[in-house]
Amino acid sequence: xxxxxxxxxxxxxxxxxxxxxxxxxxxxxxxxxxxxxxxxxxxxxxxxxxxxxxxxxxxxxxxxxxxxxxxxxxxxxxxxxxxxxxxxxxxxxxxxxxxxxxxxxxxxxxxxxxxxxxxxxxxxxxxxxxxxxxxxxxxxxxxxxxxxxxxxxxxxxxxxxxxxxxxxxxxxxxxxxxxxxxxxxxxxxxxxxxxxxxxxxxxxxxxxxxxxxxxxxxxxxxxxxxxxxxxxxxxxxxxxxxxxxxxxxxxxxxxxxxxxxxxxxxxxxxxxxxxxxxxxxxxxxxxxxxxxxxx
Numbered sequence: 001x002x003x004x005x006x007x008x009x010x011x012x013x014x015x016x017x018x019x020x021x022x023x024x025x026x027x028x029x030x031x032x033x034x035x036x037x038x039x040x041x042x043x044x045x046x047x048x049x050x051x052x053x054x055x056x057x058x059x060x061x062x063x064x065x066x067x068x069x070x071x072x073x074x075x076x077x078x079x080x081x082x083x084x085x086x087x088x089x090x091x092x093x094x095x096x097x098x099x100x101x102x103x104x105x106x107x108x109x110x111x112x113x114x115x116x117x118x119x120x121x122x123x124x125x126x127x128x129x130x131x132x133x134x135x136x137x138x139x140x141x142x143x144x145x146x147x148x149x150x151x152x153x154x155x156x157x158x159x160x161x162x163x164x165x166x167x168x169x170x171x172x173x174x175x176x177x178x179x180x181x182x183x184x185x186x187x188x189x190x191x192x193x194x195x196x197x198x199x200x201x202x203x204x205x206x207x208x209x210x211x212x213x214x215x216x217x218x219x220x221x222x223x224x225x226x227x228x229x230x231x232x233x234x235x236x237x238x239x240x241x242x243x244x245x246x247x248x249x250x251x252x253x254x255x256x257x258x259x260x261x262x263x264x265x266x267x268x269x270x271x272x273x274x275x276x277x278x279x280x281x282x283x284x285x286x287x288x289x290x291x292x293x294x295x
Contacts, residue, residue, distance in 0.1 A: 006227055011243055013224035015250035017216060018091060019258065021082060024212030027204040030082030031195035033213070036203070038074070038188040040217035045181040054177040063182060065170040069163055070183025073225075075190045076159025080152045089149035092139025095248045097153040099132040102281075104161040105241035112165050115236050120284040128245035128277030134270025135249045161241075167229070168237040176226055184221065242281040245274040 024033055048054070057063045077098075084094050103125050109115040133140065142150065171179065195201060203209065231240045249271025256263040 007243055010224060010227040011246045011250055013219055015247045015254060017220045018251045019254055020212045020216040023208050027206055027209035029199040030086045031191050032199050032201050034078055035192045035195045036213055037217050038184050041184050041221040049177050049181055055175050056178045066179050066182040067186035069167045069171045070186040072159045072163030074187035077156050079191055080156025080159060084149045084152035087146055087149035089145045089153055090139055092136040093142035094153050096136050096140040098157050100157055101160050101244055102241040105164050106238040108165045109238040113168055113237055115238055117238055118284050121281045124277045124280030128242060128274045131270040131274025131277055132245055132248050135252055135267045137266055164237055164241055167232050172233040176229055239282050242278045245278055249274055
């Protein structure tokens with residue numbers, strides 16, 4: 001099942017996150033937006049955990065690992081991306097910077113997780129990155145970006161990379177309901193005070209903003225994040241990370257269908273090239289991944 005529909009659905013759902021941010025950020029500052037998102041998620045997940053009597057972490061150590069993973073994957077990554085775009089970095093440039101994540105994860109997966117990356121897989125990572133560059137094209141130009149926006153994009157890159165590896169190493173066996181709630185609570189504990197300290201906390205409650213908030217809370221934070229945790233639990237971190245190569249092209253397709261954005265031939269070619277790269281990475285790493293699961 002992991003090799004079938006879960007990766008495809010994850011990529012589709014994750015890609016809609018950029019669309020949701022595009023709809024919501026004009027109506028609220030980035031950390032305020034995320035604080036509201038985490039509040040909605042907390043109510044939904046908390047109610048679910050109570051209803052099904054989800055098992056909670058058994059020790060302070062487990063709580064600590066979940067909190068660290070949540071700070072990296074939720075606060076660091078999302079806060080970094082939203083803040084970078086809010087400060088003027090183009091979405092294309094932000095996507096290109098964060099698009100380095102699969103390569104960065106592969107570099108860490110060896111020494112930290114003991115994963116072996118073959119030459120064929122490195123070729124796949126290179127093809128995937130080339131595909132991302134083709135998809136983003138001129139929109140990835142960051143020449144006029146402020147140092148602060150670039151710094152936040154860098155924080156997002158480091159956070160999603162470290163968070164993926166940390167989750168695989170220390171929290172892969174968590175209960176997906178209670179563990180996710182702890183992760184979101186940790187992220188909220190950091191971002192809510194920062195929002196109060198650095199932002200006006202004003203929100204324009206338009207229909208567009210409410211839709212974006214609910215979409216990102218339910219579909220992204222509950223749906224896509226759950227699937228990401230499943231993939232991290234069952235597969236190699238480097239192979240899971242390669243899936244992120246597909247999100248810029250998928251986002252471009254969604255933006256073309258929803259907003260009527262231009263979809264260049266180079267973008268389609270880039271998505272195809274990225275898909276080939278992801279296929280190469282996962283095909284070459286399939287046998288080792290199964291051996292790991294068997295053990």
